[in-house]
Amino acid sequence: DGGITQSPKYLFRKEGQNVTLSCEQNLNHDAMYWYRQDPGQGLRLIYYSQIVNDFQKGDIAEGYSVSREKKESFPLTVTSAQKNPTAFYLCASTEGNSPLHFGNGTRLTVT
């Protein structure tokens, strides 16, 4: 079955460490997205990529970085510069004007 796989489901890191969240899709979608979800704030766009080797900042890109070396993969790195990294992270993909298809998310806790 086609879908988006985010791993791991739960991730724990110490403050000051960079951490990379994985997002893989086998839907052959060109566009991929990273959203952050905090309680009471809905989802906010971190980065998105419409094609391989190209990506754009979203509304809250500071402290994050991404790469898009392969069509099926769009990893997100949460750097030590991100002041409040504990959150739920959702990856999504789409093609054309189709609705976004979401992964199951990664809960990141930084202590």
Added chain:
Amino acid sequence: AQTVTQSQPEMSVQEAETVTLSCTYDTSENNYYLFWYKQPPSRQMILVIRQEAYKQQNATENRFSVNFQKAAKSFSLKISDSQLGDTAMYFCAFSLTPAEYGNKLVFGAGTILRVKS
């Protein structure tokens, strides 16, 4: 910039009854999509319904329907015959068309819906 506002942080409804969730948005564009997504406790984001702004007819999906008022920039979701499985966080979302704008979704803060037996 586009914004989406959901003014009801929490709502509850009795099983089998009807409930309406409110959403307003702000944009200066004429062509766009509006969505309702459901996020159950599993936290999986599930598309409930989509409305294209150029279509005057309100979208429906089984027990879910919308009341799209373009001039008022209002997009409410009606759930009929509420079921326990409808208990979830509901997000209203907006995106511009066409796809070259990036299909970026702008989300509201969400409404927690609890269906009581």
